Amino acid sequence: MQKRKLGKLEVSEIGAGCMSISANYGPPADRNQGIKTIRAAVEKGVTFFDTAEVYGPYTNEELVGEALTPFRDKIAIASKFGFKIDGSIGLNSRPEHIKKVVVASLKRLKTNHIDLYYQHRVDPEVPIEDVAGAIKELIQVGKVLHFGLSEASAQTIRRAHAVQPVTAIQSEYSLWTRDPERNGVLKTCEELGIGFVPWGPLGEGYLTGKIDARTKLDPETDLRSEFPRFTPEALAANMPVVNLLRRFAEEKNATPAQIALAWLRAQNLWIVPIPGTRNIDHLNENLGAINVQLTSDDLREIEIAFSKIRVHGERMSEKHMRQIDQQ
Numbered sequence: 001m002q003k004r005k006l007g008k009l010e011v012s013e014i015g016a017g018c019m020s021i022s023a024n025y026g027p028p029a030d031r032n033q034g035i036k037t038i039r040a041a042v043e044k045g046v047t048f049f050d051t052a053e054v055y056g057p058y059t060n061e062e063l064v065g066e067a068l069t070p071f072r073d074k075i076a077i078a079s080k081f082g083f084k085i086d087g088s089i090g091l092n093s094r095p096e097h098i099k100k101v102v103v104a105s106l107k108r109l110k111t112n113h114i115d116l117y118y119q120h121r122v123d124p125e126v127p128i129e130d131v132a133g134a135i136k137e138l139i140q141v142g143k144v145l146h147f148g149l150s151e152a153s154a155q156t157i158r159r160a161h162a163v164q165p166v167t168a169i170q171s172e173y174s175l176w177t178r179d180p181e182r183n184g185v186l187k188t189c190e191e192l193g194i195g196f197v198p199w200g201p202l203g204e205g206y207l208t209g210k211i212d213a214r215t216k217l218d219p220e221t222d223l224r225s226e227f228p229r230f231t232p233e234a235l236a237a238n239m240p241v242v243n244l245l246r247r248f249a250e251e252k253n254a255t256p257a258q259i260a261l262a263w264l265r266a267q268n269l270w271i272v273p274i275p276g277t278r279n280i281d282h283l284n285e286n287l288g289a290i291n292v293q294l295t296s297d298d299l300r301e302i303e304i305a306f307s308k309i310r311v312h313g314e315r316m317s318e319k320h321m322r323q324i325d326q327q
Contacts, residue, residue: 001045001290004272006195007167009116009146011076013265014287015048016041017199017276022060024223025205029278031063038067040280042075044287050170050197050274052080052120053105065110076115078168078197079105080150083120089319093123095134102143118148118170122325128156132163139164148197153327154184157194166194170274173198174207175260175302176241176311183326189270200315201264201273202257202286204230209242209256211235226320229313237312244305254292257282261289266299 002013019025021034029037038049051064061079068075081101084090105114117138119131138144146167149160160166169189173180177200180186189196204224205211213236217225224230229238245256252259257275264273275286294302314321 001287003047004195004269006116006197006270006272007146007165007193009076009167009195011048011272012046013272013290014046014261015050015078015197015272015274016046016283017274018049018051018060018064019055020276021278022063023055023057024221025276026218027221028056028059034063034278035067037278037280037283038064039071040283041287042068042071044283046287047075048078048272048274049075050078050199050276051109052118053101053108054080054083054085054120057085058108061105061108065108069110072111077109077111078116078118078148078170079109079114080118080120080148081105082123089323091121091123091125091323093119093126093131095126095130098131098134099138102138106143113142114144116146116148116167117144118150118168119152120150121323122149122152122156124325128152128160129163132160132166136164150199151324152185153325154188155327156325157185157188157192161192161194166192168195168197170197170199172200172315173264174201174203175245175263175306176203176207176238177315179315186268190268195270195272196268198264198271198273201275202260203241206230206235206238207242207245207256207260208282209246212239223317223320226317227313227315228317229311229315231313234313240309241306241311244302244309248294248298248302252292252294254288255285257285258289258292259294261286262292262294263299263302265289266294
């Protein structure tokens, strides 16, 4: 496992998204299984772990805190603030709120600092300069080491960065979700020396080839059941994307998931995907992507083949898409 730089923060070239162990993609995993999976990632060289107060809510930060306490000085923890945790999916990034919730997150994470603290969604009610100013103060007192934004537009990133340097942007990005290429976010990151952390690097599970039109998603516990891209019709219609990954997987003696992650890693040295899993076999499969090398010819061939494929369905539900900053 090599290292990569997100701004000035050095992390493993593949991180671990911890959300799905506790929430949002089905019922929570057994706690001991979750701890084992996170610790197995540490043993394999992963030094970058992603969570948020809203995952659970709260239970994922508690799990991550417990799992990583023995390794705290060897790893970086990223967490997020900015949702109202009141049963709605409303936003709250008021500076006084940020300063209150960071204390609670630190307690759950059993640590005295959060390595990378993201605004989870841009709050249209609070100027981004005020958010950046609040984080700047938290950095000055050592509660936070680095500032991040999630699903922010290029314009917002620039405004925030002018107040407090931004270390990383986290947005959905994968072979079938290419928004950061089109909306200027990747270009802005490159220009300003900001790292990029793709969430959903495996298409929320679809790009592994283990989900198809017959897959049943529980509407009570699985957010994907609301997403247009995860209707049975869209799951069937999007199989050409998986077939493209399968074709390269056969050539490279790899799996579709490994090709999807290798593709992301090949896009730039300051990109660090964070695939998530509760399953140690899937973890080992994901981390095996570091051994898959895609040549410039491979990348060109993937691009040409993908350009002929139409992706069906919006990436999230309408209510979630309304919270994406698209200035």
